C-alpha cells in the first residue's frame with residue numbers, strides 16, 4: 001500500500017443507489033484500487049430518486065440528484081461523489097469542485113422500441129416516452145405528429161414501462177444502456193445532427209471538496225483532458241443560458257485535431273417557438289478557451305432568438 005504523506009489511506013465514494021450510479025461508482029472504485037488505493041462505497045438515496053410521479057422540470061430546483069451526496073462530503077462521511085455529468089448543476093456550491101472528468105461513453109441518444117427499428121418507422125401519432133424537455137423538443141421538430149408522454153424513473157424502470165406497452169418507443173442515453181449491459185435494447189442511435197445530446201451526456205464527473213488536495217491528486221491520473229475540455233465548452237453554453245432541466249437545451253462538442261466544433265440548440269419552455277440552432281468552432285487548448293467558445297455560442301443562440309433564464313428566477 002502506498003504511504004506517501006499526502007496520499008489518502010482509505011477513500012469513500014458517495015453514490016446514489018440506482019444500478020447506473022452504482023456501476024459508475026464501482027468503475028471509479030476499480031480504477032482507484034488499480035492504483036493502490038483502498039476504496040469503499042457509501043450508498044444513498046436522493047430527492048431526484050424519490051420523486052418519481054412528476055417530471056423533474058416540474059419539481060424544480062437544480063441538482064436534485066447531487067445535494068445529499070454533497071452533504072455527505074461536507075460532513076466528511078465521504079471523500080468524493082461520482083456523477084453523470086449531465087446531472088451536475090453548472091455552478092457547484094461554494095467549496096466544491098469538479099476534480100476529474102473521465103473518458104466519455106457514447107454521447108448519443110438511443111431509440112428504443114420493441115416494434116419499430118427507427119423513429120421514421122413509427123406510425124402517425126405514435127406515443128413516445130420521455131420527460132426530458134430537450135428530447136421532447138427535438139422529437140417534435142423531427143416528427144410533429146408524435147404524442148410525447150412523460151416517462152420517469154431509472155433506466156430499468158423506463159424499460160419496464162416500455163415493455164408493459166405504455167409507449168411505442170422511448171428515448172434514452174446510449175451511455176446508460178451500454179454501461180448496464182443493455183446495448184441490445186438500442187434499435188438505433190440518433191446522429192447528433194438530428195437529436196443533439198445534452199451538455200455532458202455520457203461523461204462522468206467526480207466532485208470533491210476544494211479543500212481536499214489529497215483526493216484531487218489521487219484523481220488526476222483518471223482524467224481525460226480532451227473530454228474535460230469538450231464538456232467544459234458544452235457546460236459553458238448551459239451556464240450562460242441559465243440552463244436547468246426546465247429549459248430544452250442541447251450542447252454537443254467534438255474535436256477535430258485541436259479544433260473544437262460546438263453545436264447548441266434551444267427550445268422555448270412552452271414549446272411555441274421553433275427551435276434555435278447554432279454552431280461554431282475554435283482552437284481549444286485550455287479551459288479558458290473552452291469556456292470562451294461556449295459563452296460565444298450562447299450569445300449566438302440569444303442573437304438568434306433564444307431567451308436565457310434569469311438566475312434566481314426558476315421557471316414555472
Ligand SMILES: NCc1[nH]cc(CCC(=O)O)c1CC(=O)O
Nearest residue numbers: 084086172173175176201202203
Ligand atoms: N437524467 C438521468 C440520466 N443521467 C445520466 C443518464 C445516462 C448516462 C449519461 O448520460 O452519462 C441518464 C439516463 C438517460 O438520460 O437516459
